[in-house]
Amino acid sequence: MPIAHNSQKQEILIDSYLFSQAESKIMSEITELTKSLLNTFKFQMVYHVRVSPETEAKTLQLVKEYRKEKKNHKNYLKEVFPSQ
Secondary structure: OOOOHHHHHHHHHHHHHHHHHHHHHHHHHHHHHHHHHHHHHHHHHHHHOOOOHHHHHHHHHHHHHHHHHHHHHHHHHHHHHOOO
């Protein structure tokens, strides 16, 4: 059985610590992503139960109009205040 020097033990401990930190961060991000997906599915299930197809179509049309106006406004601001 090979004998590990003190510096090798420290390196192994540091590597283990960094791995644990990375694993923790990844698990946290996966948890947040999963919660977000579940909330999206829940919202869509409730939304489609409570909102009629006519209301949904009208809402989508209004959102499109809003986005178009917002884009036009941004373009206007770019023309009035051109960046250098």
